[in-house]
Amino acid sequence: MKQKLLRILPDVSKPARYTNQELNACHKEWKQVAVKMALAFPDTYEIGMGNLGFKILYHIINQRQDALAERVYMPWVDMQQKMKAEDLPLTALESGQPLADFDIVGFTLQYELSFSNIIKMLDLAGIPRLSAQRDNRYPLIIAGGPCGYNPEPLADFLDCVVLGDGEEVIGELLELVKTSKEQKLSRQETLLKLAQISGVYVPRFYEIKYTDQGTIKTIQKTESSVPDQIEKRVVADLDQAPFPDRMIVPYLQTVHDRVMVEVMRGCTRGCRFCQAGMIYRPVRERSVETLKKQVLQLLDSTGYEQVSLTSLSTGDYSKVERLVTELAAECRQRGVSVSLPSLRVDSFSVRLATEIEKFKKTGLTFAPEAGTQRLRDVINKNVREEDLYEAVDAAFAAGWFQIKLYFMIGLPTETWEDLDGIANLAKNVLEIGRRRLPKDGKKPVVNVSVASFVPKPGTPFQWEAFTDQELLLAKQDYLRKQLRHPGFNFSAHDVPTSYLEAVFARGDRRLGKVLARAVDLGCQFDGWNEHFRFDLWMHAFHDAGIDSDFYAYRERQADEIFPWEHLSSGVSRQFLWLERKRAYQGITTEDCRFNNCVGCRVCQDLDVTNRLQGGDGIE
């Protein structure tokens, strides 16, 4: 098999995607390990290698004597053709074993538009698509990740879905699969046992009934021993949680090709559109000491020239100043640079960025998300116009000349005045740059990037309608015209892509038919503009007899049963509804890290708390 693979490699683009043997990859003796798990990423090697969750799970699983983890990514289209021509199935990188020979294949659900790739990968591996078609001859197909809070469009394909922090569940899962192999349990028996693990959802044990209008009537479990509602698992103390001391260093350049440490998990700023800000609660920070130790270990074992301090909002880390100052000093001696992936909109964050980027000052990115204070209050993005101006003023003063501004359009209650607000903010930022930057030097550039708002499960906006595609395009044009001046670059997300994302984000099991049909028609790599075929998708909806607008454009009733009603991130439906009401009243909600509990119920119901290193948390 490997020889065959080697022969086709010279004919494919970026062959090093498929060669493995990277530094720090873990190769175990296949026959001597009881449980074998493939970590499957439904996108290219370059994208998948940047995923921190996979690095953590790879480390935890391979630490065990009785288990191994290997990686598999979606082969690029040219490689798929070669594999087909040579009759090669999809194999894992480390051992070159077919995916079908593993005990468990774990997919990550990062993005709705990668769902088609999951089915395509099963096809390439020769594994039957449907859970009902698979017995013990085939691996368990499991999944986790942010889209796991509504995996319903994939319900027929997946054997189980893990909700919450994977490092909490993975050990129990491997133990169970190991014993069920030893005891030769049937697939059905194994799944029933898996459903007893807290945080594990087995779709086949839940039956969905629909009303005449097409909404959900009931979600009922079909086995008495499975839970009515599956609650996510949480790492209570991130500082004690396992983290790799070595990371695979790829031969070719990948996304996030650098040392990554996770400064904290969760965010309680409470932006009402943001799924991550809801599902990863509460906030758990690592200590400065632990982070420094991890960074130095990883630099030693990888030789990387860059460190990234990752989290949903690293500027909010309570000891960020100390961490950045101390790390930057340590790293500078080694010729290593430090980067902060997400900047808060304020001058403090710019000061931090200045601290670490002494030399290279190209661009800084800020995300005000909406153009007016009114709309920012609606979405609870607690950034004031002055904050942005102070931040960019500080940035221009420090020598940056390119500012990127992220906005969303199609937000609830949005009017044309809010779009004027976006243009005004951008114009004022450019004006500040012109005043600040020396006349004879580089000219300021303001890049305005506009995404379409997609309502996501588990957020206060889960009831909202996705804005009509025509209207979104008109809004994009409206902004483009206003920003057609020297000094601005305007870019906008592809509208049909966002529409499809909106359909699947809140889709139910009936969409499984559409997914299967779309893959048959040739849909894959939908997140890649050059491969996205909206026409084929519409064809697939038509063939399956399903109206996609029903999922995208319909505002949900207050008491509507969602497809994900039985899956819980711990944030209560009552809280989300209250937040939605507040949105329409323009009332903001504070961050519970620094103020009172806002009543989202995560801490009470999951028996956890915010854990801040600054000591301000409710210990």
Next chain:
Amino acid sequence: MGLSNNVRLRFGVGEPGRFISHLDILRLMGRAIRRAQLPIAYSQGFSPTPKLAFASTLPVGVTSEAEYVDLQLQTSLDCETVKSRLNAVLPDGFQILEAAALPVKYPALMSLITTACYQIRTLGEVSDLEPRITDLLAKDVLMVSVKRKQKEQQANIRSLIDKMAYDALNQQIELQCASGVKANLRPMDLLPLLGLELRDVLIHRTALLIKAEADQLLTPFDVLKG
């Protein structure tokens, strides 16, 4: 002996190293040097980069036993120490084969290289390679399409071929051709003329050479002995 701030290394590229680009090799060497904790010198400026100077870019897919890189260190180190410390941390497909001290001032290696030698081993049975090569060498003009700056172009490569012969015993073509900044032949560009495809062969670089006085060919290590 061999203590120097400037070190010339010869390294080999095997599987799976042959499948990555020159830029990837550059990054990989930089990272290996960090892991080996060698006191490499950095360029001044906006984004400091380690002071490495490669002799040549190796075409993707080709293995080699004749790649060269010059390192500039902040302090003097024994050349053998540099070699062994790097070999301890290099990933599969890369190995340092030889190391020697460089004089402080030395011209950029890349500007010196003129010639390369390759072995092109055929994987299956190819019966009449010998006459095909003889035919080829008898011609004055050999047009092939080559990619330059993303564009397909026709080019006459006859003058770039110094020597070519078929070694029937080992089933491989021995090729000596122009290589360097002034004139360069990628061995794979020659394959269509021989009726071969890239997947039919394994290409291995055996030497990178510098044309000296009286057309004498020297390795980048020979020139140091001069």
